[in-house]
Amino acid sequence: MNPLQTKNQKRDPVDILRVRFWYQGIAKALDCQQSSYQVEKRLEQGRFARKDGRTSYPGKWSGYAQGEHTPQARFVRLFESQAAGSARELHHPLWAILKRIGSQPIIAADWMSRLDPSVQTCVFRPQHDCFGAPRVLTPFNDRQGQKLLRRGDLDALAALVLYWNEAARTGASETQETVAILIYQLLLIVGLEFYTRKLMAELLWLFTTKIFDATPWLNGRFAIDSRSFEISMLLLHRLAHSAEDPGKTPRWRDLVRKMIDLLAGKQGFDICYAMRPVFVPCWDLGPPRYSEWADWEEHRRCWAWGWDCLLTSRIGKFPPDEVFMSGKSRIRIRPGSERLRALPLPTLNTAVIFTYGEWPPV
Numbered sequence: 001m002n003p004l005q006t007k008n009q010k011r012d013p014v015d016i017l018r019v020r021f022w023y024q025g026i027a028k029a030l031d032c033q034q035s036s037y038q039v040e041k042r043l044e045q046g047r048f049a050r051k052d053g054r055t056s057y058p059g060k061w062s063g064y065a066q067g068e069h070t071p072q073a074r075f076v077r078l079f080e081s082q083a084a085g086s087a088r089e090l091h092h093p094l095w096a097i098l099k100r101i102g103s104q105p106i107i108a109a110d111w112m113s114r115l116d117p118s119v120q121t122c123v124f125r126p127q128h129d130c131f132g133a134p135r136v137l138t139p140f141n142d143r144q145g146q147k148l149l150r151r152g153d154l155d156a157l158a159a160l161v162l163y164w165n166e167a168a169r170t171g172a173s174e175t176q177e178t179v180a181i182l183i184y185q186l187l188l189i190v191g192l193e194f195y196t197r198k199l200m201a202e203l204l205w206l207f208t209t210k211i212f213d214a215t216p217w218l219n220g221r222f223a224i225d226s227r228s229f230e231i232s233m234l235l236l237h238r239l240a241h242s243a244e245d246p247g248k249t250p251r252w253r254d255l256v257r258k259m260i261d262l263l264a265g266k267q268g269f270d271i272c273y274a275m276r277p278v279f280v281p282c283w284d285l286g287p288p289r290y291s292e293w294a295d296w297e298e299h300r301r302c303w304a305w306g307w308d309c310l311l312t313s314r315i316g317k318f319p320p321d322e323v324f325m326s327g328k329s330r331i332r333i334r335p336g337s338e339r340l341r342a343l344p345l346p347t348l349n350t351a352v353i354f355t356y357g358e359w360p361p362v
Contacts, residue, residue, distance in 0.1 A: 003202045006068045013209075014099045016067030017202050022076075022090040023064040024197035029083035036061040043079060094158040101165055101210050108162045109137040116155040122147045123159055140167065140175055145182045152189045152256035160186060164211060173216045180215040183207065184224075184277050185263050189256055191233040200233070201226035212277070219299045220279035227351040232275055235310060236262060239271065270316030274306030278356060294325040297361075301325070304357040322361060 004013035024033070032038035040061035063069050071079075071090070080087045093114045100106050112123050122144060126133040138144065140163045148156040160183050167176035187207060194203045204226050212222040224232075240258040265272030281288065281296050288296075301323045309316035 003205050004067070006066055008068065011068070012099055013206055014095050015070060017199065017206055018090055018092070018095040019064055019067040019070055020199055020202070021194070021197060022071075022086055023061070023067075024199065025086050025089055026079055026083040027065075028197065029086070036065040039065075043082060089154075092154050092158070094154050094161065097158055097161055097165075098206065098210050101161075102214070106162065106165050108166045111162055112137060112159060115158055116153075119148070119151065119155045119159050140179060142178070145179065146260075149182055149186055149189075149260055150253075150256060152186070152252065152259075154190065157183065157186050157190060161211065164215075168214065176215055177217060180211060180217075181277065183211055185260075185275070187229075188233045188236050188263075188275060189259055191229070192237050195230065195233065200230050204229045217279055219296050220281045222277055223280040223352050223356070224277050225352050228353045231351065231353060236271075236275060268309075268315055268317045269302075269319060270306040270309035270314075272306070273302040273319070274310050276303060276306075278303045278352060280356070298323065298325040300356055301361055304361075307353055307357045308360075 002013070004016045006016055023036075023039075026043075027033045027036075027039050030039060030042055032042055044060075064071060076087045076090055093111055097106065097111055109124075112120060120135075123137055124135040125138050127136045145160070145163075148159050160179055164176060164179040164183060167173075167179060184207075187203065191200060191203060194200050204224070208222060208224075212224075215222065236259055237255075239262055241255050261267065262271045263275055278300065279296070281293075283292070302319055305319050305323050306316065308314075
């Protein structure tokens with residue numbers, strides 16, 4: 001089900017999410033998250049008129065709360081003084097990039113130049129050593145991906161989306177999958193802000209539609225649902241910061257560094273495997289060979305073992321022998337090539353953690 005819908009069926013889901021994100025940020029800054037009425041009365045009290053002993057309610061902000069229409073630029077500038085940074089959140093390049101994916105050409109270098117200067121330092125290099133050398137976009141590599149992941153913000157997310165799109169454009173499937181996993185990990189990191197603004201399911205749906213369903217995964221079709229994503233995100237933040245409220249950490253960069261260490265398996269492979277995306281097989285050209293099934297099953301077992309450790313409060317430094325399958329295929333096939341193609345994912349009645357997370361294996 002699409003959680004980003006309004007009365008206007010033609011409105012782009014990206015616009016709905018960005019306006020809701022902007023509105024919730026202002027409501028949070030004003031401590032008026034109960035209703036749009038509170039926000040409107042706080043910011044535009046002059047619009048409330050008395051007639052026949054009753055106060056008329058303009059209701060403009062209820063439209064913003066639902067993402068039905070986009071505020072005018074002059075209003076955005078006016079409300080910036082009430083919630084610093086809200087204008088940037090509404091007009092962040094990430095939203096325009098997501099709108100263009102699959103419909104309009106994207107020149108990665110042009111969009112990268114609109115991101116934070118620290119991100120540009122990561123992705124651009126001088127074309128030569130002479131004075132005044134023009135900057136060129138560097139091809140994606142793992143070290144660069146980790147640098148962006150450590151930033152833990154929307155600018156880094158936008159940069160990864162641009163690299164993902166560039167890999168899709170050039171047919172670099174392995175790079176596309178690598179970047180998609182980094183995007184998923186970064187969503188777990190920045191997801192707390194969307195969670196506090198009650199937009200967690202909307203965030204995952206948008207990126208699943210735009211990114212994850214369009215990625216040629218090795219192990220099937222992306223199957224993380226909103227409930228599993230929410231559990232993963234909250235658990236990752238709680239493990240990195242054990243305070244009562246994980247959102248009230250004084251040093252965001254330190255928290256991000258701790259989460260990246262957890263995702264990298266530096267405190268045990270249980271967290272590393274559990275926080276990876278899980279896939280469902282989609283062999284539409286007949287039953288798989290044993291080697292293909294074994295490859296998928298080993299990935300599932302690692303994921304299920306990681307979650308079993310987390311849900312039972314056990315420390316899993318390294319997976320046991322029963323995780324590993326014999327007879328795995330050394331030649332891995334991607335959906336859309338010889339045998340594997342993505343099919344519509346069946347609707348799951350419960351979180352995928354509990355549907356595919358059986359451990360120990362039968």
